Amino acid sequence: MDQAIAVVDIGKTRSKLSLWSSAGAPIWRTDYANCAAGAAPRQLDVAGIGAWLTTALAAAAQMAQLRAIVPVGHGAAAVLVHGDAVVAALDYEQPIPADIAASYEALRDPFEATLSPRLPDGLNLGVQLFWLERLHPEAWPADGRALLWPQYWAWALSGVWAAERTSLGCHSDLWRPAEDRFSDLAISRGWAERLGPLRRAGEVLGPIRPELGAELSLPADCAVYCGLHDSNAALHAARGFPELAGGPFAVVSTGTWFVTMGVGGAGPSTYDPTEDMLANVDVFGRPVPTARFMGGRDYEAWMADALGAASDPARLAEAAALADWRAAPPEIRATRAAIELARRADRALRLVAAEGPILVEGRFAGDGAFAAALAALRSAQPVYRSDLADGVALGALRLASPHARPAARLVRVTPPHV
Numbered sequence: 001m002d003q004a005i006a007v008v009d010i011g012k013t014r015s016k017l018s019l020w021s022s023a024g025a026p027i028w029r030t031d032y033a034n035c036a037a038g039a040a041p042r043q044l045d046v047a048g049i050g051a052w053l054t055t056a057l058a059a060a061a062q063m064a065q066l067r068a069i070v071p072v073g074h075g076a077a078a079v080l081v082h083g084d085a086v087v088a089a090l091d092y093e094q095p096i097p098a099d100i101a102a103s104y105e106a107l108r109d110p111f112e113a114t115l116s117p118r119l120p121d122g123l124n125l126g127v128q129l130f131w132l133e134r135l136h137p138e139a140w141p142a143d144g145r146a147l148l149w150p151q152y153w154a155w156a157l158s159g160v161w162a163a164e165r166t167s168l169g170c171h172s173d174l175w176r177p178a179e180d181r182f183s184d185l186a187i188s189r190g191w192a193e194r195l196g197p198l199r200r201a202g203e204v205l206g207p208i209r210p211e212l213g214a215e216l217s218l219p220a221d222c223a224v225y226c227g228l229h230d231s232n233a234a235l236h237a238a239r240g241f242p243e244l245a246g247g248p249f250a251v252v253s254t255g256t257w258f259v260t261m262g263v264g265g266a267g268p269s270t271y272d273p274t275e276d277m278l279a280n281v282d283v284f285g286r287p288v289p290t291a292r293f294m295g296g297r298d299y300e301a302w303m304a305d306a307l308g309a310a311s312d313p314a315r316l317a318e319a320a321a322l323a324d325w326r327a328a329p330p331e332i333r334a335t336r337a338a339i340e341l342a343r344r345a346d347r348a349l350r351l352v353a354a355e356g357p358i359l360v361e362g363r364f365a366g367d368g369a370f371a372a373a374l375a376a377l378r379s380a381q382p383v384y385r386s387d388l389a390d391g392v393a394l395g396a397l398r399l400a401s402p403h404a405r406p407a408a409r410l411v412r413v414t415p416p417h418v
Contacts, residue, residue, distance in 0.1 A: 004064035005400050007393040008053060008153055009230065010073040015049050017056040018393045019064055024404030026390075028063055030056050041135075042091035044077060044149075050156065054216060061217045068400040069157055069208070071227035072392055073149035075170030076123050078195075080132050080146055081155075082139035088132055089152075092122040096131060104130045108173050109183045115271050115279035115287065116171045126173035126183075129191055145194050150227035157212065158224035160205035163196040166229035169281025177279050177287040201228035201283045202399040225399055228283055233395035235261060236283050238359055240398060240405045243384060250354035250381075252345050252374070254364035258295035260348035261288050265355035277351055283399070291348040295341050296363060302337045306330035311338045311369035316376075316416055319369075335369045342373035349378065359410065361386040375415035384410040 009016040019027040032052040034045045076092040104127045122128045148167040168175040174186040182192040208222040248265035267289045271277045279287040309330030319335035365385045375383040388408035
């Protein structure tokens with residue numbers, strides 16, 4: 001039986017398990033639709049995901065000899081554990097009571113130290129922990145632990161407790177990226193010690209729990225990695241493209257959110273939280289200047305009943321000249337909407353002081369007008385499109401198999417005149 005590496009990607013709406021060869025060839029994939037827990041406050045589907053994961057790993061074990069498992073998870077999530085029992089795992093879309101939010105606001109470190117802007121609902125992990133203290137005083141702070149979302153699954157598989165920088169650096173209020181340490185808030189509240197000892201994303205925490213390995217027919221020495229935050233996994237995958245290796249580059253990750261990251265350059269002189277700027281933290285513990293906007297949602301509003309119409313790069317100049325473009329035919333409207341997105345992406349790239357090649361990935365990487373318009377606006381930098389289907393999984397795989405490279409290729413975008 002061939003050896004393989006399993007990537008467990010626990011997303012916000014779907015969870016995925018994929019099997020890969022060490023060289024980066026996909027072998028098998030399965031997924032699960034996460035269920036929204038009915039309890040108030042809203043909880044993540046820990047039990048449902050856990051049941052699916054054990055079934056999926058057992059099926060994977062029948063196809064290949066698993067030598068490693070690498071967990072990935074979305075940000076702004078943690079699981080409160082008391083002993084071996086899960087107490088709570090708040091959904092970051094759960095609104096926070098006004099009195100809790102007001103009390104929390106006074107405790108946060110300055111933005112200049114954490115580069116973590118105050119966000120709505122529970123999108124700052126710190127406010128979730130602050131609320132959990134009050135919701136579950138019997139478990140916390142007595143002897144409860146909080147496991148960051150990827151590291152919860154690593155602990156469930158290995159029994160080893162850890163914290164990791166890419167999740168801590170995801171607008172959590174818990175990390176000071178320039179100082180590479182927990183925030184004063186996390187230390188003063190006693191959360192730092194309850195989040196676990198710091199480990200690198202690419203460290204092996206230990207082998208699979210013996211009883212779990214036996215139950216699932218996994219090798220006793222199957223290594224469980226610490227794991228990482230999903231956006232940083234995609235960023236780590238981008239580093240595998242030769243066109244981006246060896247110097248600064250930028251990534252424009254497109255979907256509902258457009259997330260623009262400047263990697264390896266000098267970075268911006270200042271961060272402006274009113275512009276939705278923040279710093280992520282990469283797998284090496286380095287701050288990554290980031291600027292975001294909800295491009296996909298705005299695009300859908302602009303397109304309205306014409307959503308689904310294809311843009312036309314050959315008609316960029318025509319679309320750019322229109323004053324009342326929202327009443328234009330669907331193809332022209334899609335082309336002008338792509339131009340508007342490119343202008344906003346260009347602004348985000350300026351905010352993060354992007355240097356070097358630019359990679360466009362995600363939902364709008366296939367929109368030729370968007371890519372061409374962005375290439376025209378950034379004519380001094382090469383712009384590439386990626387058809388990589390699953391950058392998150394590939395980036396996680398590269399922790400266990402650093403020499404794995406993307407099977408997809410990058411396509412250089414030729415800038416027109418807009």
